[in-house]
């Protein structure tokens with residue numbers, strides 16, 4: 355499909371002027387495709403991301419923690435819902451996107467392929483995983499596609515709430531017994547590197563970045579965001595009295611940033627390919643929920659049809 | 668926070684027993700519903716079940732806090748929830764039953780909501796203002812819960828052949844656990860005489876009426892089996908509760924005396 359030159363020019367101008375693109379506006383096909391891929395991937399991440407934390411709802415150590423964790427995981431479901439709706443405005447149905455997730459065609463954030471092994475993981479996930487998500491997502495509140503930007507505004511508000519709650523769990527553990535501190539440190543050890551990988555491959559290996567930046571879908575590169583995250587997180591870890599598991603981590607006066615050690619990109623690509631510790635289990639859990647829910651969805655549809663037929667009589 | 672109302676020892680013991688029952692029942696059901704989180708049949712209903720669970724856990728916290736105050740032994744809501752074993756739990760049996768499929772969860776919820784709604788409504792008139800206040804707050808939520816579960820019972824009962832068959836199965840599984848909801852024990856009898864809780868014998872016809880109307884619309888038949896299980900209110904439970912508590916209480920038991 356060849357773009358009408360005027361339409362393409364109009365589109366480029368609007369993006370350049372930081373105006374929002376809306377669902378009814380003309381847009382280039384690759385822009386639409388990129389958005390559907392990115393938004394649906396984000397939606398899937400919210401939904402799959404419910405599983406690792408969902409693990410601990412029934413084991414939360416106090417009634418308050420139980421309620422807060424459940425509300426948090428429920429928020430993630432809500433985020434998935436807004437994002438599927440935003441992606442649907444681009445002409446792809448939720449059903450289709452979910453099928454793509456279940457067939458393995460669509461991706462979701464690799465971080466959720468790591469297991470949650472202790473209660474402290476609930477703290478670290480809120481603090482670091484939601485924290486990294488915020489770093490990634492705050493710029494998306496100004497992304498060029500209107501429905502996506504608006505969804506992100508709502509989501510980011512809740513994510514920062516999650517981050518505070520996670521940090522509060524860490525504070526409690528850090529101030530707690532020897533065993534609790536060890537639990538907190540162990541969780542940080544296991545999650546630190548996977549969290550740094552959440553920002554995606556290095557800039558020179560990130561094929562989609564340039565175009566996404568030009569379209570103002572993305573506004574910072576992966577490495578920029580990763581650095582920002584490290585800089586923000588190091589003092590927080592120090593405040594907790596926990597050690598970040600990186601011997602190369604140190605403040606660089608000239609750069610005005612923290613230097614950090616090399617990321618194990620082989621691990622990253624293995625997890626992306628499906629070889630993380632929980633890839634199979636996560637997808638399996640989603641597929642199972644979907645398949646076991648089929649009769650419910652069919653019944654709801656059948657009942658709605660009966661009602662409609664009755665009211666038309 | 669609550670301030671304890673003074674009662675004669677025997678009445679206070681019954682009141683505490685009742686408060687624990689209200690708390691345990693809401694907590695156990697909320698816990699069961701929370702097991703669905705991330706695994707629901709439809710994203711919207713996944714969210715709805717978490718809402719119910721959150722309401723119920725919130726109600727449980729209120730009841731535990733009041734129970735702790737009336738017990739007067741310096742326990743916290745968490746001590747009561749996490750450090751009592753199955754034999755000390757006072758929830759009705761219905762709510763501890765496993766979720767089963769979505770139909771069974773929905774029907775369990777409906778049976779409970781139909782009782783809970785009418786009971787809380789009457790409980791707003793309790794002679795104890797703390798109890799009345801918690802009932803008033805909880806009633807708003809229970810009203811919504813009853814609407815949600817009634818609609819789903821009807822939808823699934825009158826949906827497809829498969830959903831109808833599944834609801835019939837759920838009815839067979841659950842029916843014998845419904846009697847306990849509206850059967851008074853010694854605690855209820857004493858508290859009703861004292862004007863602190865409604866007479867369950869007056870709640871039963873309201874529950875039956877509600878159930879008849881909804882099941883009829885769902886094209887489901889009420890089983891004609893008369894036998895009803897009971898025991899939860901007196902601490903004699905099904906085999907399921909021990910496992911539920913083992914999971915729920917694990918951290919508090921494995922790491923005693925910690926702040927979380």
Ligand SMILES: [Fe+2]
Nearest residue numbers: 400429430433
């Ligand atoms: Fe989220």
Ligand SMILES: [Fe+2]
Nearest residue numbers: 400433487513
């Ligand atoms: Fe997110």
Ligand SMILES: [Fe+2]
Nearest residue numbers: 430484513516
């Ligand atoms: Fe979050």
